[in-house]
Amino acid sequence: MRVVIALGGNAMTSPDGSARPEDQIAAIHTAMAATADLIAAGHEVVVTHGNGPQVGNLLVKNELAAAVVPPVPLDWCGAQTQGTIGFTILDELEGALAERGCATPVAALVSRTRVDADDQGFTHPSKPIGRYVSAEAARTMIDHGQTWEDRGERGWRRLVASPEPREFLEAGTVRTLLSQGYAVVAAGGGGIPVVAGEHGRLHGVEAVIDKDLTACLLARSVDADVLVIATDVANAAVDWGTPTQRDLRSVTVAEMRAHAADGQFASGSMGPKVEAALRFVEAGGPRSAITSLDRIGEALEGRAGTVIANPSPAAGSA
Secondary structure, rough: OOEEEOOHHHHHHHOOOOOOOOEEEEHHHHHHHHHHHHHHHOOOOEEEEOOOHHHHHHHHHHHHHOOOOOOHHHHHHHHHHHHHHHHHHHEEEEHHHHHHHOOOOOEEEOEEEOOOOOOOHHHOOOEEEEEEHHHHHHHEEEEHOOOOEEEEEOOEEEEOOOOOOOOOOOOOHHHHHOOOOOEOOHHHHHHHEEEEEEHHHHOOOOEEHHHHHHHHHHHHHOOOOEEEEEEEEOOOEEEOOOOOOOOOEOOOHHHHHHHOOOOOOOOOOOHHHHHHEEEEEEEOOEEEEEEHHHHHHHHHOOOEEEEEEEEOHHHOOO
């Protein structure tokens, strides 16, 4: 099968959230062991990943150095973290494949996602990112053109646009690499956000794109059989954290939409994952799954995770 695996940003840090280089390398080593198992089993694999902790580190550096050097814009932060995480995944995945006697080559792409210039997120930034800072520190960044909001006792926090992803621009390159037998790493952090300007010329913008929604777009663009969203729990659940919590296993689109409408999935955690999984199947994708990293293989076989399957004949042939 052709599988797109979306790794959460926390899969790139230690269990306590530490993002030191050695922590990130160790976490990616674990993630790539599971990925290598799928490739060695004969699946075509595209890996995409979050970059929240890594971008957060760069933003702190921006803040600390803002009085000395100009802050790096968010599209540059995205590109830098794609490069850093991408080459680390290359090293770890190639090593894991070699241990399994698998000669599949691996490529990592610095890749872009087109968004609409008139997306309302640009006029009403609402996505909080980075750490809380003092009013004085926020003022320095506001003077550089950023939007910050007073959050009371905790301090000030930056707000940015989070526009809807419209087109994954490197889809053709990914398809070409897959056809040549490569495993591919792409669309990290949701992709570098770009808009089309005069004469269609593309340029980066200050925004962050939801990684899971871009993973859905990526999976559709490369005709994936399965979209797997790997997170830190084995299943999505209703009534999360209550005595009536119930894990969701094999569910229909209608059932999952109803749960989402009931507010069962938090917007800052499971909500985007469920939305991405639903969109993929609703657009004709055979199957999507939400599960923990160590159960991806079982999820592909429908034996683990929360699985949403398309009832069309294509689902049976996947």
